[in-house]
Amino acid sequence: xxxxxxxxxxxxxxxxxxxxxxxxxxxxxxxxxxxxxxxxxxxxxxxxxxxxxxxxxxxxxxxxxxxxxxxxxxxxxxxxxxxxxxxxxxxxxxxxxxxxxxxxxxxxxxxxxxxxxxxxxxxxxxxxxxxxxxxxxxxxxxxxxxxxxxxxxxxxxxxxxxxxxxxxxxxxxxxxxxxxxxxxxxxxxxxxxxxxxxxxxxxxxxxxxxxxxxxxxxxxxxxxxxxxxxxxxxxxxxxxxxxxxxxxxxxxxxxxxxxxxxxxxxxxxxxxxxxxxxxxxxxxxxxxxxxxxxxxxxxxxxxxxxxxxxxxxxxxxxxxxxxxxxxxxxxxxxxxxxxxxxxxxxxxxxxxxxxxxxxxxxxxxxxxxxxxxxxxxxxxxxxxxxxxxxxxxxxxxxxxxxxxxxxxxxxxxxxxxxxxxxxxxxxxxxxxxxxxxxxxxxxxxxxxxxxxxxxxxxxxxxxxxxxxxxxxxxxxxxxxxxxxxxxxxxxxxxxxxxxxxxxxxxxxxxxxxxxxxxxxxxxxxxxxxxxxxxxxxx
Ligand SMILES: *[C@@H]1O[C@H](CO)[C@@H](O)[C@H](O)[C@H]1NC(C)=O
Ligand SMILES: *[C@@H]1O[C@H](CO)[C@@H](O)[C@H](O)[C@H]1NC(C)=O
Ligand SMILES: *[C@@H]1O[C@H](CO)[C@@H](O)[C@H](O)[C@H]1NC(C)=O
Numbered sequence: 001x002x003x004x005x006x007x008x009x010x011x012x013x014x015x016x017x018x019x020x021x022x023x024x025x026x027x028x029x030x031x032x033x034x035x036x037x038x039x040x041x042x043x044x045x046x047x048x049x050x051x052x053x054x055x056x057x058x059x060x061x062x063x064x065x066x067x068x069x070x071x072x073x074x075x076x077x078x079x080x081x082x083x084x085x086x087x088x089x090x091x092x093x094x095x096x097x098x099x100x101x102x103x104x105x106x107x108x109x110x111x112x113x114x115x116x117x118x119x120x121x122x123x124x125x126x127x128x129x130x131x132x133x134x135x136x137x138x139x140x141x142x143x144x145x146x147x148x149x150x151x152x153x154x155x156x157x158x159x160x161x162x163x164x165x166x167x168x169x170x171x172x173x174x175x176x177x178x179x180x181x182x183x184x185x186x187x188x189x190x191x192x193x194x195x196x197x198x199x200x201x202x203x204x205x206x207x208x209x210x211x212x213x214x215x216x217x218x219x220x221x222x223x224x225x226x227x228x229x230x231x232x233x234x235x236x237x238x239x240x241x242x243x244x245x246x247x248x249x250x251x252x253x254x255x256x257x258x259x260x261x262x263x264x265x266x267x268x269x270x271x272x273x274x275x276x277x278x279x280x281x282x283x284x285x286x287x288x289x290x291x292x293x294x295x296x297x298x299x300x301x302x303x304x305x306x307x308x309x310x311x312x313x314x315x316x317x318x319x320x321x322x323x324x325x326x327x328x329x330x331x332x333x334x335x336x337x338x339x340x341x342x343x344x345x346x347x348x349x350x351x352x353x354x355x356x357x358x359x360x361x362x363x364x365x366x367x368x369x370x371x372x373x374x375x376x377x378x379x380x381x382x383x384x385x386x387x388x389x390x391x392x393x394x395x396x397x398x399x400x401x402x403x404x405x406x407x408x409x410x411x412x413x414x415x416x417x418x419x420x421x422x423x424x425x426x427x428x429x430x431x432x433x434x435x436x437x438x439x440x441x442x443x444x445x446x447x448x449x450x451x452x453x454x455x456x457x458x459x460x461x462x463x464x465x466x467x468x469x470x471x472x473x474x475x476x477x478x479x480x481x482x483x484x485x486x487x488x489x490x491x492x493x494x495x496x497x498x499x500x501x502x503x504x505x506x507x508x509x510x511x512x513x514x515x516x517x518x519x520x521x522x523x524x525x526x527x528x529x530x531x532x533x534x535x536x537x538x
Contacts, residue, residue, distance in 0.1 A: 019075065022102075025185050030068040034100075035075050041104055042137045045186070047076030047097040050178035051171065053149055054094055058264055059156045059163035061170040061302065062096055062149075065178060074100075080125030081147045081154070082272050091125070093153065093268040096171055098146040098178060099126050101133045102186050106140035109189035111482045114179055114218070115145045116172060118199030118226070118446065121290050122151045134454040135470055139478035142188045146175040148204075150290070152245065152271050156263060157238035157293035158256035161301060163263075165238060165293040169211075169304040172204055176217040194220040194481035196323075198449050202226025203233045206405060207292060209322070210312035211304050220484055222323040222477065224448055225330060227401035228309035231353035235291040244276035245289070280345060282364075283354035284396075310537055313405065319413045321484040323477075325420030325507075326402050328442035328520070329432075331393025335386050336435035343381045343389065351375070351392060356534040367531055374527050387440075395521065398445070400528040403519065406500055416499035418486060420508040421520045422448045426466040428458060448510075452477060465512075472514070 022034035022043035034045035052063035081095035103110065115131060117124040124130075126145030133143035148154060154168025180190050195218045197205040205221050206228035208214045227233065235241060243254040246262050253259060263271060278287060295303040305312065350368040358364035372381075375388045402419075409417050423442050425432070428451060432444035450458060451466070451473040462470070472493050476486035486508075487497045495514040498506045509515045519525055 024071060027182050027185055028067075029065050029072075031071045032074050033071050036104070037101075037134070037137075039134070042133075043102040043104060045074040045100040045102075047079040047099065048072065048074045049094075049096060050098045050146065051096040051174040052094070053081075053096050053153075053167075053171070055264070057167075058093070058153065058268075059158075059167050059260070061167065062174050077128055079147060080127060081150050082268050083119075083123050083150050084272055085123065089269055089272060091147075093149075095147050095149070096174070097126075098144060098175055100183075100186050101137050101143045102188075103137050103140050103142070108187040109184065109192070110140065110142045110187050111192040111478075112142045112144060112179065112183050112188040112190075112194065113478070113481050114176065114193060114195045115143065116148075116195060116197030116201035116204050117145065118197065118201040119150070120232075120288060121155055121168065121200045121292075122288075124150070124200075128456050130449070130453065130455045130457065132454040132456055135474045136452060136478060139474055141478050141481055142183065142186060144179055144183070146172075148172050148175070152263065152274060152290055153268060155235070155238075155290035155292065156242060157235065157295070158242060158260055159239070159296045159298075160256045160260065161298050162260045163256070164298050164301045164303070165295050166304045169204065169207060169292055170213075170302075172208060173211070173213045173217075173304060176208070176214060180217050191219065192482070193218040194222065196222035196224065196477070197226065198224040198446060199226050203228055203230065203292075207233070207305055207309060209318050209320075210309060210316045212316060213302055213304050215318070218320070220321045220481060222480065223325070223402065223405075225326050225398050225402075225445055227324075227398075227405045228313070229405050230397055230401035231355045232286045232288055232397060233292060233309060233401075234305075234355075235289070235293050236354070238291075238293045241276075241278075241289040244278065245274045248274060248276050280349070281354070283350050283352065284346065285353045308537060310535060313408045314412070317409060317412055319415050321415045321418075321480070322409060322413075323418045323420065323480055323486065324402050324406050324409075325422060325448075325510075326394075326398045327445060327447055328421060328423040329390060329394060329437075329440060330398040330445040331390035331395075332437045332440055332444040333431050333435045333446070334393045334397075335390045336437070338383065338386060338389060340383055343383065346381050352396060352531055355536055356531060357536050358534055367534070371527065371531065374524070391524075395524045395528060399521065400525065400532075403505065403525060404532065406505060410500050410502050410505070416484065418480070418497055418499050418508070419505055420497075420510055421517075422510045424451070424469055424511050426451075426469060427460070427463055428466050428469075430455065430458060448473070473510075 019035040079097040080091035082091040148171035149168045157165025202223040203226035351371045429447035431446040480486040497508045
């Protein structure tokens with residue numbers, strides 16, 4: 001049936017290499033046109049502006065969506081927010097664009113899946129290079145992706161009205177408001193919206209779940225390898241980061257108004273190139289400078305995050321179905337950056353971040369010793385035990401925060417929480433290959449993504465084995481979006497995915513064989529539970 005449809009469409013296109021237009025859609029902003037996907041199965045509306053980011057709204061919530069006369073041709077495949085990519089600076093400041101992909105034939109109204117891209121809050125876009133929606137759209141859902149401001153433009157946090165922080169998260173909120181309001185015009189169901197994201201996209205998703213600003217905007221959520229409880233989710237010293245960046249320009253100040261003046265007058269293309277290094281303290285904090293922050297209460301400013309995520313999770317988390325999971329070897333990609341010197345620097349320091357605090361230095365030292373022994377025994381940290389470094393990263397940055405978040409959610413919520421552990425290794429484990437870790441078993445950070453998306457950077461044919469993983473992943477993800485249950489009765493996935501509950505966390509082990517099992521690393525969990533008994537909640 002599907003092949004017949006394809007054949008018919010291919011023969012229609014054979015004589016015409018020009019993009020075929022998709023039906024026009026009328027929005028309050030104006031009329032939008034798009035094009036039909038290459039294989040003819042879905043309509044693409046790429047790069048519709050959902051809000052305004054310019055010098056006037058820089059570092060603040062975005063302005064309202066622009067309007068236009070005539071027809072807006074939404075065919076821009078490469079739209080992105082300005083960032084320093086490895087090929088050089090790309091993207092623009094006025095970058096708040098949404099991509100809407102609509103199946104041609106499926107019955108309306110369609111469930112909607114909104115993807116929030118990752119990239120450490122400094123990189124990425126919603127575009128096809130990585131996130132082509134072909135596999136998901138074929139399961140009769142609308143797939144939406146979008147850009148949000150990145151780096152200093154998205155996350156300068158000075159605690160003043162002119163730069164309250166979290167502009168990038170405010171973009172995400174604006175995108176969700178746009179989708180809620182406009183998706184019906186594309187055939188979508190505004191009451192059937194699932195948000196999902198990976199890495200910084202999952203951390204964002206986790207924050208949107210606990211933000212009051214998003215009440216009523218979505219119905220389900222999927223967190224892939226990211227949590228608002230991870231120590232890299234919040235910049236606890238945002239003024240210090242801003243001040244360090246200003247110093248590289250020759251300004252010695254930590255006055256928020258002076259800092260704002262410096263950054264607001266610069267060209268965005270120069271701003272994005274600013275780079276500074278924090279000096280390493282006793283704690284193991286990341287070098288990420290541009291992260292969400294806890295916003296101050298400022299008159300006339302709508303905050304996205306106004307308390308630490310740990311507190312908001314207890315207070316505000318939405319009672320909706322949620323999938324939360326991580327990959328078996330998340331940390332592998334970070335080992336690619338390690339050198340003898342960088343590891344040597346960690347000798348004798350705490351192997352956790354400053355989001356914990358201890359009654360005394362002695363107590364801190366004792367806890368640090370436990371962590372060091374757990375991962376390295378009696379040995380020093382060095383390139384020789386890089387896989388142990390990887391395990392530390394896996395647990396500290398991804399696996400444990402996701403589990404701690406689950407524990408709070410199952411205690412508070414009645415809606416189901418599904419956990420997974422992704423350990424599959426195939427030809428689409430892109431980041432594992434790119435970071436020179438092909439020989440390692442299991443799945444690196446982001447390796448799950450390419451069994452959901454038809455990334456255009458992956459150009460080789462898809463193996464039968466990978467095809468089968470794509471089929472399972474997209475079935476579970478879209479069934480969850482449709483029914484709040486990733487493995488309903490008629491699912492092709494051979495195992496019933498049981499939700500976690502107050503008494504027991506249940507994990508779907510995603511691999512060549514699927515199975516249900518207990519928490520993957522119980523000893524590491526006990527260790528980190530102990531460390532995070534010292535969590536700072538203020
Ligand atoms: C370090 O990693 C290796 C390889 O994964 C493992 O065999 C060893 O037990 C680990 N060391 C410690 C102290 O856990
Ligand atoms: C992950 O996959 C590897 C390689 O196939 C296997 O050896 C390991 O046991 C798996 N881990 C889990 C927890 O299933
Ligand atoms: C979501 O969409 C699916 C598929 O169209 C439908 O079966 C389901 O009832 C919808 N759920 C809600 C809450 O509207």
